[in-house]
Amino acid sequence: MAELLVDKELQQYEKVHSKVYSSPEKVSQVVGREIAKLIRKRQEEGRNAVLGLSTGSTPKSLYAELIHMHKVDGLSFSNVITFNLDEYFPISPAQVQSFVRFMNKQFFDHVDISKENIHIPDGTIDREEVFEFCANYEQKIRDAGGIDIQILGIGRTGHIGFNEPGSSKESRTRLVTLDKVTRIDAASDFFEEENVPRKAITMGVGTILESRRIILLAFGAGKAQVIKQAVEGDISESVPATFLQLHPDTTFFLDKDASSELTRFKNPWLVGSCDWDNKMIRSGVIWLCQKLDKPILKLTDEDYTENGLGELVTECGPAYNINIKIFNDVQHTITGWPGGKPNADDSNRPERAKPFPKRILVFSPHPDDDVISMGGTFLRLIDQGHEVHVGYQTSGNIAVLDEDALRFADFVREYANQFDISSNKATDLYEKIASFLKAKKPGDIDIPELRQIKGIVRRSEARAAARYCSLPDEQIHFMDMPFYETGMVQKKPLGEDDIRITRELLNKVQPHQVYAAGDLGDPHGTHKVCLDAVMQAIRQSEKENWHEDCYVWLYRGAWHEWDVDQIEMAVPISPDELARKRRAIFKHQSQKDNIAYPGNDKREFWQRAEDRNRGTAELYDKLGMAEYEAIEAFVRWIPGVKELH
Numbered sequence: 001m002a003e004l005l006v007d008k009e010l011q012q013y014e015k016v017h018s019k020v021y022s023s024p025e026k027v028s029q030v031v032g033r034e035i036a037k038l039i040r041k042r043q044e045e046g047r048n049a050v051l052g053l054s055t056g057s058t059p060k061s062l063y064a065e066l067i068h069m070h071k072v073d074g075l076s077f078s079n080v081i082t083f084n085l086d087e088y089f090p091i092s093p094a095q096v097q098s099f100v101r102f103m104n105k106q107f108f109d110h111v112d113i114s115k116e117n118i119h120i121p122d123g124t125i126d127r128e129e130v131f132e133f134c135a136n137y138e139q140k141i142r143d144a145g146g147i148d149i150q151i152l153g154i155g156r157t158g159h160i161g162f163n164e165p166g167s168s169k170e171s172r173t174r175l176v177t178l179d180k181v182t183r184i185d186a187a188s189d190f191f192e193e194e195n196v197p198r199k200a201i202t203m204g205v206g207t208i209l210e211s212r213r214i215i216l217l218a219f220g221a222g223k224a225q226v227i228k229q230a231v232e233g234d235i236s237e238s239v240p241a242t243f244l245q246l247h248p249d250t251t252f253f254l255d256k257d258a259s260s261e262l263t264r265f266k267n268p269w270l271v272g273s274c275d276w277d278n279k280m281i282r283s284g285v286i287w288l289c290q291k292l293d294k295p296i297l298k299l300t301d302e303d304y305t306e307n308g309l310g311e312l313v314t315e316c317g318p319a320y321n322i323n324i325k326i327f328n329d330v331q332h333t334i335t336g337w338p339g340g341k342p343n344a345d346d347s348n349r350p351e352r353a354k355p356f357p358k359r360i361l362v363f364s365p366h367p368d369d370d371v372i373s374m375g376g377t378f379l380r381l382i383d384q385g386h387e388v389h390v391g392y393q394t395s396g397n398i399a400v401l402d403e404d405a406l407r408f409a410d411f412v413r414e415y416a417n418q419f420d421i422s423s424n425k426a427t428d429l430y431e432k433i434a435s436f437l438k439a440k441k442p443g444d445i446d447i448p449e450l451r452q453i454k455g456i457v458r459r460s461e462a463r464a465a466a467r468y469c470s471l472p473d474e475q476i477h478f479m480d481m482p483f484y485e486t487g488m489v490q491k492k493p494l495g496e497d498d499i500r501i502t503r504e505l506l507n508k509v510q511p512h513q514v515y516a517a518g519d520l521g522d523p524h525g526t527h528k529v530c531l532d533a534v535m536q537a538i539r540q541s542e543k544e545n546w547h548e549d550c551y552v553w554l555y556r557g558a559w560h561e562w563d564v565d566q567i568e569m570a571v572p573i574s575p576d577e578l579a580r581k582r583r584a585i586f587k588h589q590s591q592k593d594n595i596a597y598p599g600n601d602k603r604e605f606w607q608r609a610e611d612r613n614r615g616t617a618e619l620y621d622k623l624g625m626a627e628y629e630a631i632e633a634f635v636r637w638i639p640g641v642k643e644l645h
Helices: 024-045 060-073 099-106 127-143 180-186 205-209 221-232 240-246 278-292 301-305 310-316 319-331 369-383 402-419 423-439 448-468 496-509 526-540 575-586 605-622
Strands: 017-021 049-053 080-084 086-089 149-152 174-177 199-202 213-218 250-255 359-364 387-392 476-478 513-517 551-555 569-573 630-637
Touching (some): 017 024, 024 049, 024 149, 024 213, 060 099, 080 127, 127 199, 213 221, 221 240, 240 250, 278 310, 278 605, 310 319, 359 496, 369 387, 369 448, 369 513, 369 605, 369 630, 402 448, 569 605, 605 630
Parallel strands (some): 149 213, 213 250, 359 387, 513 551
Antiparallel strands (some): 551 630, 569 630
C-alpha cells in the first residue's frame, strides 16, 4: 500500500505534507490504522483518546474502516472522546441533513463509544445561548486534554469546518454565516438552495490548529484545484485551509484525482527528471504552448530550455522534431467519424474503420447526460448509419421540482376526467400528492407516488430527446439502477443488482463501441457510481464474444472537460449540429430555466455544454489545428491496460 510518490525532492512546491494513494479506501485503511494505534496506546496508558471528527461524504469510508476494526479486530472505543467540527444552525437532530443524525448513522451507532463522550454542536439552542454554548464547547475540549487527532475535509472555497473565506487563524468556536458557494454545494442535500440554513456553529481555525495532529482527507477531481491552493499556495484568509501550513504535524491524505493538480503530478518536469514517454512529452509540449500562448509548430529550443523543459530537448530534441511529433499526435485525435470511417486507412484514426456500421451503446447516468455531454457525437453516429442504443442508468427523479410534478399529476387528473378513465384513482393520486406537498418541510423525502411521477417526467423527456435524434424506441433503454432510488441525494453503495442490470444490457446489445460518463467531478457522485458499474460489468464480461472487439470511450459531463493533453478522440461539431444538440437538450424541459441542483455554476446545462465545446475548439485552434465551431472530447479506457485516473 505504498504512496504514489515518496521522493521528497518531488514535493518541493508543497508547503504541507501530502500523501497520495490509489483510492479513498486505501487512504481510509492507512488513517484508520493510525487512529487505532492511538486508541490502543491510550488504553494501555489508562487514558482517553480525543478525536476531532468531520461529516460529509469524504470521511464515510474512514468511519466504515473504524467500524470494521471494531467488529472484526475488537477495537474498543470505550476510552474515546469525540468533538465534531460543526453543525448547521438551526436544525433538529432528527432532520435528515443534521450532522448528529449523520454521525449516529455512519459511526456512533455501530461502535461501543459512550454517549456522554460524544460532543456535537447543538443546532437546537436559542440564538441568545449560542455564545455561551461555544465558550463551553471550547472548555470541554480543554477539559478533555485537547484533541489528539483532528479529521478534516475541505470545501471548494477552501473552508475547513465551516470556517469560510475571511476566517482568522485565531478564530474560536462560534456562529458563522455560510458562504454562498457552500450553500449551493449543500443545496442538493436539502433539495433546494433556499432550504439550506444560512448559519452554522463551527470550531474555529485557532481551535483546529491547537490539535496535536491534523489529518485532512480529500477525494475526487472536484477537490483538485482547492487542494493545490491549500498545499502549494500562500497562506491567506481567503483560503482558510492554507493556515494548516502553520501546523507542525499536519498531513493531507489524497486519492489520485484529488492530487491531480499538484505540480509533482500535473507538471513533474518542474520538480525533477521525468520518464519522457509519449504521454509525458505531449503533456509538456501542450503545457508550454498554453503558458507561452504559442502554437505547437512555433516553439523553439529556447522556449523549452527557458521554461523548465530543457531535459526534454536534450533527450528528444531538437524542438522541431518534438513539435512535428506532437502536432501530428494532436491532429490525429480529430475525426469527423467517431464510429470509424468506412473504406478508409484507419492507421492514424482513433477508431477502426471496420466493422461498419457498428452497434453502439451510450450510457447516460442521468436522463439528459447523453445529449448534454456528447449530443453532437450522438447525432453524428446516428446520421452516419450506426445502430445506436442509449441506456439511461438512473431515473433522475430527484431533479424534478415539486411544482412540475404536481402539474403533471394535475394533467393526469384532468385527462382522466375528460375521458372518464379511472378518474377517481387519478383524482386520489393528485390529492395525495398535493396534500403531501402542502405539508412538506424542507428536506423531507418525497412519497413514492411523487417520486414515480417525477421519474415518468424524466423518462418522457429522455424519449423525446432520443426520438428527436432519430433513435427508435426499441433502442432506448431505461435501466433504473437500484442504488439511485433513495429519494435523497445520498445514494446507496453500488450493488450487485446494479452491475447485473448493466451486464444484461451490454450482452443484449453486444456493442462494438461503448460510451460512458467519465466525469468524476460530478458533485453528487452519481456519475462515479454509474461509471464504476459500467467498468465492473465490462470486466465481468471478458468471456463474452463482443468483449474483445469493443472500444470504450469516456466523455465528460456538465462539470469538467478532459485536458487537451488527455484527449484521444476529438469530434468537431458544426454550427448546425450544435444547434441540433441544443434543441435535443431543450426536450428536457424540467431541467431548463430552473434547475434543481445546478452546483456552483448558475448557467443552464445547454449553456455550459456549448461554452465547453467551443472552449475545446478554441484550445485546438491555439495549438495550430484547424478552426472549428465546437469539439466534443473523449478518452479511451482499456480494461487492465489503460485505467482512468
